Amino acid sequence: MTTTRVRISIVGAGPGGLTCARILQRHGVAVTVHDRDAGPDARDQGGSLDLREGDGQLALREAGLLDLFHAHARVEGQEMRVLDRTGVIRDHHVPDADDRSKPEIDRGRLRALLLDSLEPGTVRWGHTLDRVTGPADGPRTLHFTNGTTTRADLVIGADGAFSRVRAAVSPTVPRYTGVSFLEARFDDVDNRHADLARLVGPGSAHAADGTRALFAQRNGDNHLRVYVIRRTPLDEPTTTDRLLTEFVDWSPLLRRVLTDHDGPRVNRPIFALPVPHTWPHDPTVTLLGDAAHLMPPLGVGVNLAMLDAAELALALAGSDTVAEAVRAYEATMLPRSTEAAELLEHATEDLLSAPEPGDTRAR
Template sequence: MTTPHIAIAGAGIGGLTCARVLQLHGFENVTVFERESSPDARQQGGTIDLHAGSGQEAVRAAGLHDEWRALARVEGQEQRRVDHATAELVEHEPAEGDFRPEIDRGQLRGLLLGSLRPGTVAWGLGVASAAPGEVTFLDGSKKEFDLVIGADGAWSRVRPAVSDAVPLYTGVMFVETRHDGAERLLDITGQGTMMAEHEGLMLCAQRNSADHIRAYACLRASEEWRPSTTDLLDLFADWHPDLTAFLLGEPTHRPLYSLPVPHTWEHTPGVTLLGDAAHLQPPLGVGANLAMQDAADLALAIVEHGVRDGVRAYESVMLPRAADLAARTNPALLEMVPERPVRV
């Protein structure tokens, strides 16, 4: 019996997890379509913590738990909060247990890519749009499939096949900077995550592998605002110099978006969504885990029930789960980054 032809839009960790689990269960006709030209076409982001009840279970379903565990940083679970004016430690949560070890997103993606059959990912062939059972590619060509899975992120090209929803700006801006081997910044950050806050401004730093740090200035701002380093230093002028040192470097501006809550759709045979394409939420530690959980759940439902009934079964669980989390993460973001007296 011929296995169904399944198209997955997007070679992020969600799409790759889905492809891996399907292949483990004998689904040979699975292709992941990715507009980027190669696995190394761009930086893959910072560190992510895989939770015991979601991301780690997806890794197990993908048969990669031991490989992931060898790369995971248990020490990365450490949480530190410092005073904005003195840079002194005021709260400390040491790394204990194994609930949410950290791993660089690029390492996890590489692990998933290496587990797939050669040729599974079609690099440089991006999806322009989708309809039930059909994909139109950026080069204008079209192809039919038994199932199209949108794992193509916040600005999904597959989402319009099931929903008119579009991401909305949350009002919160993250400005990212990156640092390598800076001893004082490493000391303040510790092995995991450091946070400081004062009057509507927040600074977060995360230690990645190889002594790399990604830092984020977080505040309410207009969607179009693109601050320079000088702008940031002016805003954080009354903070300790050891903390404003995190703001130095080339800024990357990240306005945060989310989909309306709840985001649901009527079951449409031949197409579905997972991860940010289905339920974009603020980056508060659940997005990657939820995407991987979606991916494993969808693949296993297809294995058990077939494409049509499997997708319906998956959506019946995924949609209310995502809505429940989104109803909590969106308010949590605004509580974490409150309004300032003067908004930029």
């Protein structure tokens, strides 16, 4: 199929999927995005993201949205404090006022920015993918759990860690790393949690003792998220009393994040795909972001997903056939993601130890 006549279906309306759709539309290529959420505001999108100049921001430039991103991003969010378990600051990185290397933006704000840039009706909400069928040379059929189907000449899996599209090209599934995040949210922090807000500052703070850690991150609209990071069996129940026992020798202020949060905690076990994760070329199905290369959460995932999205969209816009575009995209994306995944393969252990002074890995 030539790219001017192709039917493209993206599964997943996260940053990667929406970036790909936006750049395709800028180049006159028709595309439809399918997402399982009932609507754009169906659930909390999570915390804050740092978008780097060499990948996330590069993708937004191709999407024509870089200036709008900088209008909403928080340069001060790049500040990073490293604490010991007594709450004393041991290292403190303060960004320059004009530093735009990787400013922070809330996930929800980024999603809204991308959604508003798309043509009306691009995203079909309430479409949870069940499976992809059809011959490798196409067309493919997408089967959704609501009983509907659609046909596509190219299916792009941007549907995250447990991608349903992935099964069409790879039998590989993510593995649990042995480390889990327990996310807690704090609202109106400057007023209701002022001591914690002062400790964390306008950016992030990381405290660890080699066995467990706390990572706190300032979000927009006066919110704060704290992640309790621990080695734990998958799906093991965690009570507040147990956490207080585990953190018994930490400072009272840091222990308050275990008890004073607003609303329920959310368990987020950390999964990763084996390294390397590759698949035989398929001219009608490809993957981007976590669907292609799920890694530990060390500031790489969303940036690589958006870079994947930009490169795939530009390949489709600039190639004579879809198969040629997919092959060119994967020839660059797979080696790049393998290199990054090899560097981060065991990086969950880094989250449990405080960085040495000057070490910017956690930033």
